[in-house]
């Protein structure tokens with residue numbers, strides 16, 4: 001490596017030019033940034049839009065239930081007999097949530113999902129063992145946490161209608 005004066009002088013000029021170029025580039029960048037910034041200020045109303053979007057979305061919780069009959073071995077009772085049942089009969093939702101319930105009924109008879117506490121009295125259409133009928137309904141979960149009972153008011157399986165976990169159950173708001 002040579003370190004004489006001539007080499008240093010030769011090196012000095014390109015260094016000066018590149019420094020100048022860098023300075024010009026930096027100034028240009030600053031100018032663009034400033035321009036963008038002032039543009040952003042002008043567009044303040046549009047910049048507020050995403051804020052409104054994040055506050056808006058309502059929380060929707062989806063619940064899927066199936067109804068099967070005693071003949072389809074819906075649910076075995078503790079006394080050893082099969083019964084009509086909502087599967088599952090109990091589920092949990094969050095306070096204040098919009099709950100979308102989808103029920104696939106494999107029973108030819110119709111049932112209901114009735115609950116004064118949840119504000120629901122939904123008829124569930126009859127289907128068949130091979131082609132279930134699908135009913136979708138929505139309710140708003142109470143804001144107060146707790147256990148909310150529901151039951152089926154259609155005369156179906158008398159034992160199931162009086163036993164929790166079959167044609168009645170509870171929704172936990174937690």
Ligand SMILES: [Cu+2]
Pocket residue numbers: 084110111112152153154155156157167
């Ligand atoms: Cu029923």
